[in-house]
Amino acid sequence: MTAPDWAVFVLYFGAVLAFAYWQSRKNVGVEGYFLANRRLGWGAIGLSVMATQASAITYIGTTGQAFDDGMEFVQVYLPQPVAMVILCVIFVPFFYRSKVFTAYEYLEKRFDPKTRSLTSLLFLFSRGMAAGIVLYAPAIVLSVIMGWEETITIAIMAAVTILYTLMGGITAVIWTDVIQMVMMFVGIGLALVVLFATLASGVGMGDVVYIGGIQEMWTSIDLSWDPTNTYTLWSGLIGGLFLALAYFGTDQSQVQRYLTASSLKQSRLSLIFNAFVKVPMQFFILAIGVLLFVFYHFEQPPLVFNPAEVAIVQESDRAGEYRDLEAQHAEIHGLRREATLALLEARRGGGDVAAWQGQIAAHDEELARLRGASKTLVSEVRGASSNDVNYVFPSYLIQYVPAGILGLLIAVIFAAAMSSLDSELTALSSATVIDFYQRYVKRNASDDHYLAVSRLATLFWGLFSFGIALYAGQLGSLIEAVNQVGSFFYGSLLGVFLLAFGVRSANGTGAFFGLLAGMGSVFLVSLFTDVSWLWYNVVGTVSVLVAGTALSSILSSPGAARAK
Amino acid sequence: MGAFLLGSEVRCAMRNQESKAKQEDGDRIGIFPSWKSLYISVVVYTAALIAVLYLLTVLLDFSVR
Numbered sequence: 001m002t003a004p005d006w007a008v009f010v011l012y013f014g015a016v017l018a019f020a021y022w023q024s025r026k027n028v029g030v031e032g033y034f035l036a037n038r039r040l041g042w043g044a045i046g047l048s049v050m051a052t053q054a055s056a057i058t059y060i061g062t063t064g065q066a067f068d069d070g071m072e073f074v075q076v077y078l079p080q081p082v083a084m085v086i087l088c089v090i091f092v093p094f095f096y097r098s099k100v101f102t103a104y105e106y107l108e109k110r111f112d113p114k115t116r117s118l119t120s121l122l123f124l125f126s127r128g129m130a131a132g133i134v135l136y137a138p139a140i141v142l143s144v145i146m147g148w149e150e151t152i153t154i155a156i157m158a159a160v161t162i163l164y165t166l167m168g169g170i171t172a173v174i175w176t177d178v179i180q181m182v183m184m185f186v187g188i189g190l191a192l193v194v195l196f197a198t199l200a201s202g203v204g205m206g207d208v209v210y211i212g213g214i215q216e217m218w219t220s221i222d223l224s225w226d227p228t229n230t231y232t233l234w235s236g237l238i239g240g241l242f243l244a245l246a247y248f249g250t251d252q253s254q255v256q257r258y259l260t261a262s263s264l265k266q267s268r269l270s271l272i273f274n275a276f277v278k279v280p281m282q283f284f285i286l287a288i289g290v291l292l293f294v295f296y297h298f299e300q301p302p303l304v305f306n307p308a309e310v311a312i313v314q315e316s317d318r319a320g321e322y323r324d325l326e327a328q329h330a331e332i333h334g335l336r337r338e339a340t341l342a343l344l345e346a347r348r349g350g351g352d353v354a355a356w357q358g359q360i361a362a363h364d365e366e367l368a369r370l371r372g373a374s375k376t377l378v379s380e381v382r383g384a385s386s387n388d389v390n391y392v393f394p395s396y397l398i399q400y401v402p403a404g405i406l407g408l409l410i411a412v413i414f415a416a417a418m419s420s421l422d423s424e425l426t427a428l429s430s431a432t433v434i435d436f437y438q439r440y441v442k443r444n445a446s447d448d449h450y451l452a453v454s455r456l457a458t459l460f461w462g463l464f465s466f467g468i469a470l471y472a473g474q475l476g477s478l479i480e481a482v483n484q485v486g487s488f489f490y491g492s493l494l495g496v497f498l499l500a501f502g503v504r505s506a507n508g509t510g511a512f513f514g515l516l517a518g519m520g521s522v523f524l525v526s527l528f529t530d531v532s533w534l535w536y537n538v539v540g541t542v543s544v545l546v547a548g549t550a551l552s553s554i555l556s557s558p559g560a561a562r563a564k
Numbered sequence: 565m566g567a568f569l570l571g572s573e574v575r576c577a578m579r580n581q582e583s584k585a586k587q588e589d590g591d592r593i594g595i596f597p598s599w600k601s602l603y604i605s606v607v608v609y610t611a612a613l614i615a616v617l618y619l620l621t622v623l624l625d626f627s628v629r
Contacts, residue, residue: 081607082607218625220618272602
């Protein structure tokens with residue numbers, strides 16, 4: 001990075017910290033720290049909800065995924081607007097009116113302490129680990145691409161986020177999320193503009209759309225019915241709907257946001273805002289990936305985008321194999337470039353486009369084979385699978401983006417990571433203090449005492465996520481296991497809340513064992529079928545509803561008497 | 565029978581919540597005359613998004629099969 005890039009970068013961090021300090025003065029007590037004294041408006045909350053969901057991996061990973069597979073990932077987001085309506089009608093009024101601090105607190109009011117504690121514990125376990133990954137994933141990519149020390153990258157992100165979250169609690173978190181979300185919108189626009197500007201001369205927007213179109217990169221809707229495929233309209237609409245309901249309706253990192261609203265109306269409007277904005281935003285992020293795909297028809301892309309993996313292979317005894325693949329890749333890319341330019345000429349002049357398309361398709365097939373071979377080579381040398389897609393966008397940034405703008409776009413990636421981490425820290429500390437410390441350790445302490453404990457909890461979870469991020473590289477399979485466990489219980493958690501809101505006869509014991517039955521069902525489905533993980537949410541929800549209702553009628557619980 | 569009861573209970577709870585929410589929040593939400601109209605517009609918006617994306621899928625497929 002050049003001096004102007006560093007200037008933009010430092011200015012951004014300074015502005016975030018100063019703004020957080022300014023906002024922190026408005027906080028009073030635990031309710032101020034965790035819920036901003038329930039006085040925020042829909043705009044700030046809506047942007048914070050969006051910023052919490054959009055982590056740095058949304059930027060880095062999703063663009064890379066579109067570079068490889070086109071726009072089809074957008075189908076997962078399509079049910080989100082409808083999910084927001086369902087949340088507004090069913091979930092938000094229950095949470096808002098019960099004046100709870102955490103989503104799980106509501107379950108004790110409705111069921112019993114054990115259901116609350118189990119759901120909160122599941123949240124702490126999965127979010128605690130996820131917070132570490134939120135830090136680690138972008139840090140490893142930025143470290144490799146920028147040549148920065150990985151530990152320092154993680155430390156900077158963690159330190160800044162912990163500092164402003166500690167200072168200002170949820171108020172600072174939400175308002176810095178607003179800045180960071182605005183930065184992200186600017187970043188998306190800038191990335192698209194820069195991509196167009198750096199295209200080969202003579203290549204216009206129509207050409208970009210056309211080249212993407214001949215490779216079916218704009219395919220956004222797949223109507224096939226295949227539950228093993230995540231990216232179809234039906235998997236997206238049904239599985240994605242349950243996932244969105246579970247995430248926005250039962251995950252404290254999202255519920256906490258709309259509990260800060262000054263009224264039920266503001267709370268609902270924050271979600272409706274997301275209903276209108278989220279899908280277009282995701283569409284444009286994916287479009288960056290497709291534009292990158294077109295861009296690299298005219299510029300020579302690296303065979304492997306991750307320079308660290310290239311270095312490992314080049315130092316191994318299989319360096320010769322890699323050099324051969326690289327030479328073939330450069331040659332075929334040159335041929336495809338010529339064919340692409342000839343195709344554009346033929347299209348303008350009414351020539352034989354089919355012949356040139358055929359040539360490009362043959363070159364693409366060969367390039368894909370070479371990419372596959374290089375991936376296998378890297379995996380064999382490293383002894384671990386390669387996830388090169390995460391390096392496509394950062395690699396482009398560092399090589400082609402002008403000074404100043406590069407600093408801003410790198411700051412956007414940091415902003416995306418920090419705006420997710422800060423929400424997770426406040427959610428984790430609120431669940432720790434409200435669901436466990438205040439519930440089981442010290443019931444009637446002063447507000448100052450709980451505020452101090454809340455800050456300590458924030459610090460603890462900040463350091464915990466920092467620790468997980470530092471060792472995430474060595475955890476490998478554990479990270480996969482954590483993600484898998486997360487998908488096991490997300491749908492089941494949704495089932496428990498639907499049971500609480502919609503089934504009057506449900507009681508605590510039924511809900512508790514229904515939750516366990518739901519997670520067990522998902523485990524069995526994952527073990528014995530090939531259905532996409534998106535469907536786990538459906539299986540978990542339905543299992544809990546059925547088992548919870550049945551068990552409630554068989555088993556009795558003191559919670560039944562309290563049922564509303 | 566169980567599923568029917570479950571569905572009716574959910575619908576009943578939804579109706580209760582919706583009526584309470586209406587009392588608290590008033591009728592008009594910006595340009596929308598009621599929450600119901602706002603929710604319907606979100607559903608229509610989603611259908612329109614799917615239709616537009618389907619059109620993009622069909623119209624921007626320039627591959628020669």
